[in-house]
Amino acid sequence: MYRWWAAAAAFFVLVMIVAAQASETPRYAVAVLPAPVLNTPDFPGVFGGRDGGTVRTDRQGQIRELEFIALPGTAFTVQETLRRGGSVVHRVTTDDYPYPTTTGYFVDDRFVRLTDETPHPRARKLPSRDKIIARLLASRGSRYVWGGNVRAGVPDMVRLFPPAKILSVETERRWLLRGLDCSGLLYEATDGVTPRNTSALASYGRGVPIAGLTAEEISQRLEPLDLIVWKGHVIIVLDRERTIESRLGPVPGKRDGVAVRPLREVLAEVMGKRVPADRFAEKNGRGEKTFVIRRWYE
Structure with a gap:
């Protein structure tokens, strides 16, 4: 009888270890839309604020919480999932933005698909020199946006974070993240091949x-x-x-x-x-x- 109980107990412990290891298996996410990556999980606070129609900016009109916009196909490792009411945000890391952080990087769940299988890295193919230069020149006149690397912006922002009131032209531009910063100008022109x-x-x-x-x-x-x-x-x-x-x-x-x-x-x-x-x-x-x-x- 003792041997039977000992074997059963050992089996139970083994099952618990395997289950614990399985629960710790990293989950992954892949961007299905151009996905804003912030250094805060507070997406509604940045895009909406208390009145539902304000974008959080600094004195220079920049959203300093925006780190970059992940291109479709960008692979993330999910470190943690935060659920607050109806909002789901993932704390992530990615080889597309491998820079140190003290606050973490966060992406809204609606911009990605989750998977338990290790995703392939985003496909990277460097355009020709002439095409890169043509893209750079096509960006003339675009506004400066801290963290911006998609000059046309992210149209899904107003769908996924609908403003509570009609936005001014300038607030809508910021809400949609239309514009480029200095390294973002090059990043977009090279299809995200160059460092961000x-x-x-x-x-x-x-x-x-x-x-x-x-x-x-x-x-x-x-x-x-x-x-x-x-x-x-x-x-x-x-x-x-x-x-x-x-x-x-x-x-x-x-x-x-x-x-x-x-x-x-x-x-x-x-x-x-x-x-x-x-x-x-x-x-x-x-x-x-x-x-x-x-x-x-x-």
Whole structure:
């Protein structure tokens, strides 16, 4: 009898261990729509607020809770699922945005499908150089949006987070996340092949030696799609005469967004505040801020 009970108890313990391990098996999610990824689970607070018709922005009109917009097919690992009333939000990680976080990254359940099988990574195919440049130029005039990498925005935002009142034109634009930030401009043009963060772009590809050179000397070394970059901003070279960038102006809606500018004007402006370096460091040995040129499209 004792042996029977011992065997039964051992079997029960084994079943419980297997069940516990199964319950801890990571779940996954795959974006089925362009999916805003926030650094807070409070989606209704950001898109609606107390009156149901306000977008939470800072003094510059930016939604600082927005990290990026995951493209359809983006694979997530679900760390935790939060349920608050009728709202379901997942705390996630993804190789498409592998950057440190203190608050976590969150995606609304309605933008993804859940699966227990490890999903394939999002398909990545780099467009041709000419197509990338055409896409960049097509973005001229787009507004600057912190975390934005889909210039047309996310139309499903007003369906999934319906405003409680008629929105102004400007509030609707922000609600829909229409616009691009500096690395988002490049990310959209390359179908999400390039890194989504200027810290990563500052070491992406290979460096073009520019330390100690003048603006004119640097301009002669540049090729289309080279990056003028430092931690915090990236400017994309179109040719030896022009650049394109998305930058946040001092006044929301004025002097900001995607614009084409003369290369030499841009280099003069940058070199008025930073010095050219062959490898990026926020400051060199003399305490000067630096920038680098990265060549990633060969």
